Amino acid sequence: MSNIIRVIIAKVGLDGHDRGVKIVARTLRDAGMDVIYTGLHRTPEEVVDAAVQEDVDVLGISILSGAHMTIFPRVLKLLKERDAEDIIVLGGGVMPDEDAAALKAQGVKEILLQDTPPESIVATVRRLVAERGPK
Amino acid sequence: MAEPIPSLELVERVIAGERRAIARMLSRAEAGLAEAREALDHLYRRAGRAHVVGITGVPGSGKSTLVAKLAAAVLDTGRKIGVIAIDPSSPFSGGSILGDRIRMGEIAGHPSVFVRSMATRGALGGLARGTLEAVDVLDAAGYDMIFIETVGVGQDEVDVVRAAHTTVVVSAPGLGDDIQAIKAGILEIADVHAVSKGDKPEADKAVSELQSMLALVLPAAGFKRAVPVIKTSSPRNEGIAELLAAIDEHREYLATSGLYEVRRQSIRERRMLKAAQQVLHDEFERHREGRMAGVIAELAAGSISPQTAARRLLAHIGIEVKR
Numbered sequence: 001m002s003n004i005i006r007v008i009i010a011k012v013g014l015d016g017h018d019r020g021v022k023i024v025a026r027t028l029r030d031a032g033m034d035v036i037y038t039g040l041h042r043t044p045e046e047v048v049d050a051a052v053q054e055d056v057d058v059l060g061i062s063i064l065s066g067a068h069m070t071i072f073p074r075v076l077k078l079l080k081e082r083d084a085e086d087i088i089v090l091g092g093g094v095m096p097d098e099d100a101a102a103l104k105a106q107g108v109k110e111i112l113l114q115d116t117p118p119e120s121i122v123a124t125v126r127r128l129v130a131e132r133g134p135k
Numbered sequence: 136m137a138e139p140i141p142s143l144e145l146v147e148r149v150i151a152g153e154r155r156a157i158a159r160m161l162s163r164a165e166a167g168l169a170e171a172r173e174a175l176d177h178l179y180r181r182a183g184r185a186h187v188v189g190i191t192g193v194p195g196s197g198k199s200t201l202v203a204k205l206a207a208a209v210l211d212t213g214r215k216i217g218v219i220a221i222d223p224s225s226p227f228s229g230g231s232i233l234g235d236r237i238r239m240g241e242i243a244g245h246p247s248v249f250v251r252s253m254a255t256r257g258a259l260g261g262l263a264r265g266t267l268e269a270v271d272v273l274d275a276a277g278y279d280m281i282f283i284e285t286v287g288v289g290q291d292e293v294d295v296v297r298a299a300h301t302t303v304v305v306s307a308p309g310l311g312d313d314i315q316a317i318k319a320g321i322l323e324i325a326d327v328h329a330v331s332k333g334d335k336p337e338a339d340k341a342v343s344e345l346q347s348m349l350a351l352v353l354p355a356a357g358f359k360r361a362v363p364v365i366k367t368s369s370p371r372n373e374g375i376a377e378l379l380a381a382i383d384e385h386r387e388y389l390a391t392s393g394l395y396e397v398r399r400q401s402i403r404e405r406r407m408l409k410a411a412q413q414v415l416h417d418e419f420e421r422h423r424e425g426r427m428a429g430v431i432a433e434l435a436a437g438s439i440s441p442q443t444a445a446r447r448l449l450a451h452i453g454i455e456v457k458r
Binding site: 030 | 138139154155158159161162166224225227228229230231232233234236237238241243244249250251252254
């Protein structure tokens, strides 16, 4: 029911590459969204707890370490356990196309790879939130 | 698409401490939704137990890190702790980047801790619109102590003083001299002073400067209670227990001196006035293209002054101002 889109942007695991997420955070802020940034080296539990407490529309996880096939399924499972499956999960980073397809089949709503233009990130977030409807 | 849960249905779940319900209610409090008004009134009536502590200080003084350490110390005493961390909205896009959570670390996931980030949305004074309704929600949900971490302020934006039972001002060594503190009135707003970054060599000098300034300023301002200055070091976990003890001691002081009720009443009155301002602001925004357009046109033409226009604006919602 509230009109400002809330997004949490997280870095999970042993991955110190945060230049990309900071740019994404600014891009979403400049599109008028509230963006909560978790900082580096979070666990899936911390990220899901934060997403629940912050009542976000979207949980975006950036992974450049190659651990995406471990981390995303864990995050999806935790969201389910916390009765928070309505939170839209987005992935960002670098991964093979077949992994992206596999994760989408498991419930990640979209994977935004490294060459995604900023406008397209904003548009994707807006579209997915609109499709979900008011919360 | 599922229909949103009506706010009134969330009330009992909030009181039962259900985290998703609390989180949802906080969003609605923040958005100031008309639909949530009645539910928030219910929660307001259930609230009133929590010790509300405002934590303020200039940007970079180490507020967020200190809040995280303090929250852990509160948890160690067996109390439930809520944190509302405020960061500024961009004046250009209305969006925000809320980064206070970075410092909270793993403690934020503890079942007795609830951390929520809020954006100022153009509100001045260090608080966000809806901050105090959010405090009510956490209070009603059973959090014993609630920290409000303001945006980095330090010169005259001190709304938090009028919103919290206890105000902690965090200063860091090496950020501006004592003249800054006299100018700002930041000395007088604190019930407890914390000097952060106590592991730095300049910290002791900052503590003694602050103490001597307080000795000069407070008696002249009619203060009866000595205001403690606590040196803290977050990375070394030093001074944190002492700071919490000083905060608890202030709560005791309010109770024994009878000031607690005085402070609560002034908070209520302040909230009433703030809410009235917000209503007026919203009414104006709603009618500026319509019924208020004439007044705005006259204002633009210079045929009436802003003072006169303001009285017409009030008259428009049925308030006659004679003076």
